[in-house]
Amino acid sequence: MATDHSNRLTGIPAAPFLAADIGGTHGRVALMRASHDGAGGVQTLAYRVFVCAEFPMLSELLQAFIDADVKIPVKHCVLACAGQIMGNEVVNDNLPWPIHLPQLRHVLGLEEVAVLNDFEALAYALDDASADGGRHLCGPATPTGGPTLVIGPGTGLGAAVHIPAAGGGFVLGTEAGQMDFAPNSLRERQILAHLAPDGGYVPFEHVVSGPGLLAVYVALCAMHGDAPKLAAPEAVTKAAMKGDDAQAVEAVEIFCASLGSFAGNLAMTFMATGGVFLAGGFLSSIFELLERSAFEERFLHGRSARALLSQIPVRVTEHGLRGVHGAAKWYLRHSVPGVGAPMPIAAGGAGA
Template sequence: MPFLAADVGGTYARVALVRTSQDEGHEIEVLAYRKFACADFRGLAELLQTFVDVDARTPVRHCVIACAGQVIGNEVLHDNSAWPIHLSQLRQALALDDIGVLNDFEALGYALDYHADSSARLLCGPDTRVDGPALVIGPGTGLGAAVRLPCTAGDHVLTTEAGQMDFAPNSIREREVLAHLAPNGGYVAYEHIVSGPGLLTLYSALCTLRGETPKLSTPEAVTDAAVTCSDAQAVEAVEIFCASLGNFAGSLAMTFMTLGGVYLAGGFLYSLFALLERSAFKERFLHGRSARAFLSRVPVWVTEHGRKGVLGAAKWYLRRGLSGDAKSSHFSAAGLTR
């Protein structure tokens, strides 16, 4: 039975109608797929109903949603959500029998394929793919991260809120930026620096520190100006962004000993690949002293987001037996606990 798989971020939602293929491998077959801008809809129910009416064009009774944030009771809570997500209202509006919910980077973790990701580009480290814990990181509207652990019974993915860790400045300039963002001290999360909005925050802070008025108003404009070297503050903002991403990724790689590699996911980073290569990312990723010996063995790949989120969500959903003949009328317990 076909079911909906949705990957809902703060800016975009990717939705697919999927089912298990009939071949021996039981791969996931995508029957329809579409990417939506969240700002074009009043809520998730309207967005999903549009997909069902226009693209799926068939009744759907089961759905799995990969989204940023945490499920508390009946609600998905996240600072970067485009709108509130209330699961009981969503199920009622779409006449669904069942909704499964998981973290968006948990879904990306289940979609990782070490040997078949043709979009992956090696950023640093050895050009090898080995079994072992693997890390997926993605700066977008926020900063997500998850860890995939290989298991004999099937890979398991650990979700994290690593993007909420305290930003750790590594240079005098970064300390100046941090002091500007928190002049009275206090907590500044990594995602306030290493994300699309974080890049714009960096740019604005650097302009203020130089006594200049910011000329650019979007992360894309900052990126474009850095590529063309047409704005000195944009160039420096991207340099700090890339270096801080390296520090963040290296710290998590040490925490989870991710010999299986680090995957930087998302179209945002994919478009920055050339700038990442020239940046201090590698040096900051490698850290220093004894950690360097381990981290130099960890490959770092940059991969496109694409359909990975919906495919990973569908894989997670099918593994838990929640689609097909499932008759449950309540939310998946696994989904509620992430």
């Protein structure tokens, strides 16, 4: 069961701890400790990026990091994971393996494993909108303050919102990527019909993600009566950047436009006047195409919503170390007295 360990964790951050950001493709792992600034900052002692598919279990990925970079005993770990925390398990179809917290704690000899959603971690990392926010895409250059939204298409589609408040504010995780995809054009209706020929549920992440981009490309090839030449999302984006594959170019255009609709929907939902951050190297690699696409027009929607959305800055930022930093900041905030409000920590504790 998920348990509130905030009191039990008091004083632990004085020692180094593991922080990991585990996505469907990459696992980013760091050895962290609290900085001495007294403001909840973190210091990175070691950092590596792993390919998740190269390891049969998460415990082996973390053990590889420990063997290479950790020279002192470490007993505490915080994981930012794609998916939902259900008791002592992280549930997500995009992860290469199941994550069972008691097994992880036992194999690695850890006393505590704290867990949060990976986009919650990103939101904690980006909770200061005045920090380095990457490349400006649209809207005003600076925010007016208010909730900050982070969205990231990768192996799946994640989103979280940071709500400013006394004591550093708080983050709301979402499963927004599972919302029904809503086509905006006749072409998108055709693609939706191809993805679900018998009707039924198609989530946004089946279009707005790496695998979604590939699925759109394959659908467009089928509509043209062509066999798809490309077999990976990276190949589709590279071909679109070169402009030498018409279906790849159109697939990226549809991806960017659909991302605009998705981001605008969430910005309206959360009144994200603090700004929208689009996270991930995937987006950075196609920034020029995104900038020229229908993203902004679709983000702005229409009529009365346009007045609000036109005042929201949108930036593209690298994922990189941010998720690990956000996980560590969350961990420290919920284990140091007086820093933020206490919140539950899902963990595989003693007796789990």
